[in-house]
Amino acid sequence: MGNWGGERGEAQGGGRQGRDGLRTVVGLMSGTSMDGIDAALLRTDGRERVEPLAFVTVPYDDGFRARLRGCLGGKGAVEQAADQAVHQVERELTDAHAGAVRRLLAEAGCAAADVDLIGFHGQTIHHAPEERRTLQIGDGARLAGATGIAVVNDFRSADVAAGGQGAPLVPLFHRALAHGLPRPLGILNIGGVANVTWIGPEPQDGLGEAAVVACDTGPGNALIDDWMLRHGLGRFDAGGALAAAGRVDEAALAALLAHPYFDRPAPKSLDRDAFDPAPVTGLSTADGAATLTAFTAEAVVRVVRHLPAPPVRWLVCGGGRRNATLMAMLADRLGVAVESADGVGWDGDALEAQAFGYLAVRSRLGLPLSLPATTGVPSPMTGGRFHPVR
Template identity: 40%
Template sequence: MHASELYVGLMSGTSLDGVDAALVEISEGKSRLVHAIFQVFDDDLRQELLALNQAGHNELLRASLAGNALASRYTSAVQTLLNETMHPVLAISAIGCHGQTIRHRPDLGFTIQIGNAALLAELTGISVITDFRSRDIAAGGQGAPLVPAFHAAAFRSAQRNRVIVNIGGISNLTWLPATGAVTGFDCGPGNLLLDGWTQRHLGSPFDRDGAWAASGILIPELLHNMLDFAFFSAAPPKSTGRDMFHLEWLQAFLYGSYAPADVQATLLELSARSITDAIRRHCGEADEIYLCGGGAHNTALRKRLAEMLAPLPLKLTDEFGIGTDWVEATAFAWLAYRTRHSQPGNLPEVTGAQGPRILGAIYNA
C-alpha cells in the first residue's frame, strides 16, 4: 500500500520530433495524468540523432555529446512542466526517462538509448530512472514494446476485448482480452517512412492530416513487395525500429519511376495494412480498438484504418482520460513507479523474456 506519488514521464521516440513530458499522479498503481507538454527538438539535434542511427565518423563522441544535449532538453521540459503546475522539485518521486533510441538490436543482445541520466538527475535535482529495455533483453526478451504492461493497467476491461494501437515512428499494438494473457508487439513502420519521404520531397517535417498521401494513387506492386518483407509475417514476440526501417530500405523497392505522391499514398497503405493485418491475425475476438500516438492525428490514416477494420469501432485513448499524445510519456512515469517499488515492468508474453523483471537503472538525486 503506497500513498499518492508524483512522477514525471519523458518520451522521445522514433519520430525524432521532440520530447513529451507528463506529470502523473500514481496511487495504488493507478495513474492519473495531471498535465503534459511537448517541446520540439531543434533541427541540429534532430539531424544528429537521425545520423546516429547509423554507423558514422567518431560516433562514440557524437553520441555522448548528443546525450548531454538531450539531458538539457529533458531538463527544460521537466522545469516547464513543474512551473506550469506550480509543483516543487521535492514533490516529484522520480523521472521515468525512456531516452532516445539510436540502436535496437535484441537479435544481438543489446539496445542503446542515450540521454545522460546522471546529468539529468544533477540538473533537475530529481531521481531519474532510465534504461528500461536492457534488463528485458538480458533475460532473452525483445526489450520492446514495454507500454503493453501500462496499457493493461490503465485500459483493460473485464467485459470488452480491446486493442490499443500506438502509431509513433513505429506502430505497435497491445491485445487486452477480457480474460487471458495480454500480448503485444511492433507491427512495422507507423509514421517513420511517411515522415521521411515527406521531408525528402516537400521539406516538411510530416504530411499534415495525410493530405499529400491522399492526393496520390496506390501502387499495388510496391505495396505487395514491401508487405512481402519478412518482418511483417514473422510471429511475435517482435520489435523493430530505424535499424530495420528507413528510407534506404524503401529505396530498395523503388524499381520504377514512381510519382512521389503515389509512393506516399502507398506508404500510408503500408502502415494501415500492417496494423490491420496484425489485428486480424492476433486479436480475432476484438470488440473495440483505441488509437494513440502521433499517427492518430493523421486524418487519412485514421480513415483508412476505420475502413479496413469496420465494423469494429475505432476510438481514441482520450476516452480514458489520457490524450493520444501522452500515453507513452505516462507509461514511462508508471514504469518508473514500478521500478521504485521493486515491481516488474515487463510482460514476458509480450517481449519473450524468460520471466518478469524489475526494469531500469536508478540515478538518485
C-alpha cells in the first residue's frame, strides 16, 4: 500500500498523484450533534501538506434527524447492525452524503473525475471501546457507486479491535496544520462530544515530529442540545443566550463532575450519551442550560492535569466555538488564551471533514491514523476500508 500510484494505484482508484505529491480528496463528516453533513474538498499528501479548496454544510431535515437519533442506544452493536430499520437509515444517510458530494463539487467547479478519493466517516451509532466495539453506519460501496469516486470508510474499527479507543482520530491532521504556532498547543473540537489534541514543542533538531496526546474531554454540545430540544426551545442554544440568562447550579455541576471518566488518564473516549443529565432535572431552563454549559467547560479544565504540560494557547473548532457563553467560561476557567481556530486561518467548521479526507489518503498509503498517545492503541495503527468504483 505504500506504493500508492502507478498502474496498481490507478486500477484501485485514487492514483492520480500530482507532480507536487498532492491528491485531490473529499472528506465527509456527520458528527455526534447529528445536525447535518460537512463536506470538504482539499489537496493533501497525507503527511504535512494540506490545501483546503472548498467546503459546504448540508443540514439534515427534521424527519431524517429523528430517524437517525432513533438508531442510537438501547441495543448493542451486533443487534443494531442486523436491524432493518438501521439499514434503511444507512441507505438514506449514504444517499444524503452522495448528494453532499455532488453539491460540493458543483460549487467548487470540480468534476468527479478530478477527485481521487472520498474519506467517509459515516455516523457513529454505538461506541463502546471497553467492549472492543464501535459502529459507524454508512455504505462505502454504495457511495462509491453513486459518486463515481473511490471511497475509504470504517476508520475506527481496526483501532478498537486492537484495544484502542478509536477516537479521537483528528490529532494527526491537527499536527499537520499546526506548524509555527506556539507550543504546547491545545486544539479543542466541540461537537456533540468534545475532544482535545495536545501538541508539544517542535523538535529542536528539526527531525522527527512533535509529540501529540489526545482524548475526549467529556460532553460538548450534546447535553445542551438535548436540553433545548426537551424543552421545545430549538435544536441548540444559539450563541449561548439561554445559558447567559441563567445561573450555574454548583451542586448539580459537582454531581455531573463526579463521573469516574474525569479521573481516567488520557487517551480515553466517550459515547455521545455517556453522561446522565439527571442532576439538572428540576432546574429552570436557563439555569439548566448554564449548568450544562459549565459542565462542558469544566470537563476541559479537568483534562489539563492528564496532559504532559498545560497548553499556552487553546484553539477551538466545531460548532461550540459559536457559543459565546461557553467560550467565556473556557477562558475564565483555563486562565489562558482561548480563541476560535478561524483566527489562525483555519475553517473551524470544516476541520473534521478535512481530517477524514486527509486520513483517507493516509489509509491508502498505509500510514498510521492513530498512535498509542492519541487512542491508546498498542502501536501506531492504520485503518479504513477501501471501496473502488465498480
